[in-house]
Amino acid sequence: MHPHLETLLEIQDLTTQRRDLAEAGADRDVQESVFGLSVEEALGQIDEKIKEMAESLPPQVRNRYQRLSTRNPRFVVSVIRGTCYGCFVQVPTALASDADRNEEIRSCQNCGRFLYLID
Ligand SMILES: [Zn+2]
16 A cells, blocks of 8 residues: 555544544543543644644645545545445546555545545
Protein backbone atom coordinates (compact mmCIF):
# COMPACT_ATOMS: atom_id res chain seq x y z
CA MET A 1 0.00 0.00 0.00
CA HIS A 2 1.12 3.53 -0.72
CA PRO A 3 2.59 4.99 2.50
CA HIS A 4 0.52 8.16 2.18
CA LEU A 5 -2.65 6.15 1.78
CA GLU A 6 -1.70 4.25 4.91
CA THR A 7 -1.19 7.56 6.75
CA LEU A 8 -4.57 8.82 5.52
CA LEU A 9 -6.28 5.66 6.78
CA GLU A 10 -4.59 6.09 10.16
CA ILE A 11 -5.66 9.74 10.32
CA GLN A 12 -9.21 8.73 9.46
CA ASP A 13 -9.17 6.07 12.15
CA LEU A 14 -7.92 8.56 14.73
CA THR A 15 -10.49 11.13 13.61
CA THR A 16 -13.25 8.56 14.17
CA GLN A 17 -11.85 7.66 17.59
CA ARG A 18 -11.60 11.32 18.46
CA ARG A 19 -15.24 11.90 17.55
CA ASP A 20 -16.37 8.87 19.57
CA LEU A 21 -14.33 10.01 22.53
CA ALA A 22 -15.67 13.56 22.31
CA GLU A 23 -19.22 12.19 22.18
CA ALA A 24 -18.58 9.91 25.14
CA GLY A 25 -16.96 12.79 26.97
CA ALA A 26 -20.14 13.37 28.98
CA ASP A 27 -19.48 10.09 30.74
CA ARG A 28 -16.32 11.32 32.36
CA ASP A 29 -15.97 8.70 35.08
CA VAL A 30 -15.84 5.91 32.52
CA GLN A 31 -13.40 7.77 30.30
CA GLU A 32 -11.04 8.64 33.11
CA SER A 33 -10.92 5.10 34.38
CA VAL A 34 -10.16 3.86 30.87
CA PHE A 35 -7.55 6.39 29.88
CA GLY A 36 -6.20 7.40 33.26
CA LEU A 37 -6.31 10.97 32.02
CA SER A 38 -8.97 13.54 31.27
CA VAL A 39 -10.96 13.50 28.07
CA GLU A 40 -9.49 16.91 27.18
CA GLU A 41 -5.98 15.57 27.54
CA ALA A 42 -6.78 12.50 25.47
CA LEU A 43 -8.39 14.65 22.75
CA GLY A 44 -5.37 16.94 22.81
CA GLN A 45 -3.04 14.00 22.30
CA ILE A 46 -5.13 12.66 19.43
CA ASP A 47 -5.19 16.13 17.82
CA GLU A 48 -1.44 16.36 18.18
CA LYS A 49 -0.94 12.97 16.52
CA ILE A 50 -3.34 13.81 13.68
CA LYS A 51 -1.52 17.10 13.07
CA GLU A 52 1.84 15.36 13.10
CA MET A 53 0.69 12.74 10.60
CA ALA A 54 -0.97 15.32 8.35
CA GLU A 55 2.27 17.30 8.27
CA SER A 56 4.14 14.23 7.05
CA LEU A 57 2.01 14.23 3.88
CA PRO A 58 3.13 16.06 0.74
CA PRO A 59 1.32 19.43 0.33
CA GLN A 60 -0.86 18.23 -2.55
CA VAL A 61 -2.22 15.26 -0.58
CA ARG A 62 -2.43 17.26 2.65
CA ASN A 63 -4.43 20.07 1.03
CA ARG A 64 -6.90 17.61 -0.41
CA TYR A 65 -7.18 15.84 2.94
CA GLN A 66 -7.84 19.13 4.73
CA ARG A 67 -10.50 20.15 2.24
CA LEU A 68 -12.23 16.78 2.44
CA SER A 69 -12.01 16.34 6.20
CA THR A 70 -13.75 19.63 6.96
CA ARG A 71 -16.79 18.33 5.10
CA ASN A 72 -16.70 14.68 6.03
CA PRO A 73 -14.86 12.60 8.64
CA ARG A 74 -14.77 9.74 6.14
CA PHE A 75 -12.38 11.07 3.54
CA VAL A 76 -10.97 7.68 2.55
CA VAL A 77 -13.64 5.41 1.16
CA SER A 78 -13.66 1.81 0.02
CA VAL A 79 -14.12 0.74 -3.54
CA ILE A 80 -16.02 -2.52 -3.68
CA ARG A 81 -16.81 -4.11 -7.03
CA GLY A 82 -15.99 -0.89 -8.80
CA THR A 83 -18.31 1.28 -6.72
CA CYS A 84 -17.17 4.18 -4.55
CA TYR A 85 -18.69 3.65 -1.10
CA GLY A 86 -18.58 7.36 -0.41
CA CYS A 87 -21.04 8.40 -3.10
CA PHE A 88 -22.15 5.03 -4.56
CA VAL A 89 -21.13 5.97 -8.05
CA GLN A 90 -19.28 3.56 -10.30
CA VAL A 91 -15.64 4.55 -10.61
CA PRO A 92 -13.89 4.20 -13.99
CA THR A 93 -12.49 0.72 -14.56
CA ALA A 94 -9.00 2.14 -14.89
CA LEU A 95 -9.25 3.44 -11.34
CA ALA A 96 -11.00 0.43 -9.86
CA SER A 97 -8.99 -2.40 -11.30
CA ASP A 98 -5.29 -2.23 -11.52
CA ALA A 99 -2.42 -4.55 -10.78
CA ASP A 100 -0.80 -2.04 -8.46
CA ARG A 101 -3.95 -1.27 -6.53
CA ASN A 102 -3.55 1.07 -3.58
CA GLU A 103 -0.01 1.77 -4.70
CA GLU A 104 -1.08 5.21 -5.88
CA ILE A 105 -3.14 7.94 -4.27
CA ARG A 106 -6.40 7.99 -6.20
CA SER A 107 -9.54 10.01 -5.79
CA CYS A 108 -13.15 9.46 -6.78
CA GLN A 109 -13.95 11.67 -9.75
CA ASN A 110 -17.47 12.21 -8.42
CA CYS A 111 -17.06 12.94 -4.69
CA GLY A 112 -13.32 13.61 -4.57
CA ARG A 113 -12.65 11.26 -1.64
CA PHE A 114 -9.49 9.17 -1.50
CA LEU A 115 -10.10 5.67 -2.75
CA TYR A 116 -9.11 2.48 -1.03
CA LEU A 117 -9.56 -0.56 -3.24
CA ILE A 118 -10.86 -3.63 -1.47
CA ASP A 119 -12.35 -5.75 -4.21
ZN1 LIG B 1 -17.20 8.86 -4.68
